[in-house]
Amino acid sequence: MDRDTVKTLLEDVREQRISPDEGIERLRNLPFEDLGFAKLDHHRLLRHGMPEVIYAAGKSPEETASIFARMAARDGNVLATRATPEHASAVLAAIPAAEYNQRARTIALMRDTTERGKGVIAVMCAGTSDLPVAEEAAVTARVMGNRIELLADVGVAGLHRLLAHRELLSTARVFIVCAGMEGALPSVVAGMVGAPVIAVPTSIGYGASFQGITALLAMMNSCAPNVTVVNIDNGFGAAYFAAMINRL
Numbered sequence: 001m002d003r004d005t006v007k008t009l010l011e012d013v014r015e016q017r018i019s020p021d022e023g024i025e026r027l028r029n030l031p032f033e034d035l036g037f038a039k040l041d042h043h044r045l046l047r048h049g050m051p052e053v054i055y056a057a058g059k060s061p062e063e064t065a066s067i068f069a070r071m072a073a074r075d076g077n078v079l080a081t082r083a084t085p086e087h088a089s090a091v092l093a094a095i096p097a098a099e100y101n102q103r104a105r106t107i108a109l110m111r112d113t114t115e116r117g118k119g120v121i122a123v124m125c126a127g128t129s130d131l132p133v134a135e136e137a138a139v140t141a142r143v144m145g146n147r148i149e150l151l152a153d154v155g156v157a158g159l160h161r162l163l164a165h166r167e168l169l170s171t172a173r174v175f176i177v178c179a180g181m182e183g184a185l186p187s188v189v190a191g192m193v194g195a196p197v198i199a200v201p202t203s204i205g206y207g208a209s210f211q212g213i214t215a216l217l218a219m220m221n222s223c224a225p226n227v228t229v230v231n232i233d234n235g236f237g238a239a240y241f242a243a244m245i246n247r248l
Contacts (some may be wrong), residue, residue: 016146038067042074042187050144050243053083053202053236054080056107061090068107069094078109079143081236083135101222105231116145117246119173123148124162124189126179129204134178136235137200137242141176144243156184169193174242176237180204183215190224196245199229 008235013023029088033042054071056064064080064087071078072095076157080091091107093201098109121141131152139146149172154162162169162185178184178200186199191205199222201215209215219229230237 011025029089033070035066037063041180048155049247052241053074053140053240054107056080056084056087056105057080057082059087061086065090065094068098068109072109076112077143077156079140080107081105081140083107095151101135101139104130104139105132106139107138108139110143114144114145115139115147117147117243118147118248119171119246120147120168120171121173121174121176121242121246122151122168123176123239124151124154124178124185125202126153126177126181127153127204128153130178130180130202133200133202133233133235134176137176138179138235140236140239141243142215144239146246148242154185155179155181156188159188162188173200174198174245176235176238176242178238180212180215181206181209181221183218186219186227186229187222187224190222190227195226196242197224197227198242199227200235200238201232203228205231 009023012018013020054067055063068091069079082105092099092100095109098107100107102147105236112248123134123138125131134150138150139147149168151165152211154196173195175189175195175197177197179185179187180202183201190197199219201212201219203212216232219227
């Protein structure tokens with residue numbers, strides 16, 4: 001339930017198209033709905049402009065499906081991240097219209113395709129091995145009403161692959177750049193563009209990458225001032241932040 005929905009509801013009560021009791025019933029589950037094992041924050045869309053997202057890791061398939069179904073009973077899109085095939089089977093049995101992206105580990109129900117972002121969010125990854133994180137970011141940003149351009153395998157080992165996309169580099173409003181190994185790509189991109197760059201360290205690399213810590217520290221020490229950094233493998237967090245920037 002977003003601001004426009006609440007405004008319409010109040011106008012319906014004022015104009016006597018619905019009764020006050022019916023209006024109260026529609027608002028009954030604000031600010032949250034208690035399922036016992038979870039409290040669904042239906043009020044978040046009003047506060048943040050974007051709805052709550054289901055983090056499936058640690059939840060049983062049945063719990064995930066129950067939460068997804070309750071959120072799908074309302075208007076708008078629904079997203080679950082870090083979902084296994086078992087989570088997906090349970091959700092799709094309840095909501096067949098949902099889509100599972102196994103690489104991104106997301107389950108998405110897309111009903112509202114309204115474009116809310118003011119420009120393109122460019123999602124890039126240094127190598128194909130970083131694609132799961134990049135795709136998580138891309139799916140999240142799309143669910144939140146943004147146009148996405150996804151570039152894969154444009155890392156610093158062959159910068160000509162990145163330079164082939166000069167038009168996107170000059171027009172995208174926000175950049176999400178995912179990289180493992182030494183984590184250099186966000187600094188390279190940030191040095192070429194006049195837009196915010198959200199760096200996502202990934203856990204890809206050999207032993208001294210320390211499951212992404214090396215890339216994380218490299219990105220946090222970037223000499224490019226337009227770089228900010230999210231947690232290791234956190235494509236969702238990067239996309240959420242990028243979506244907020246793209247709406248400003």
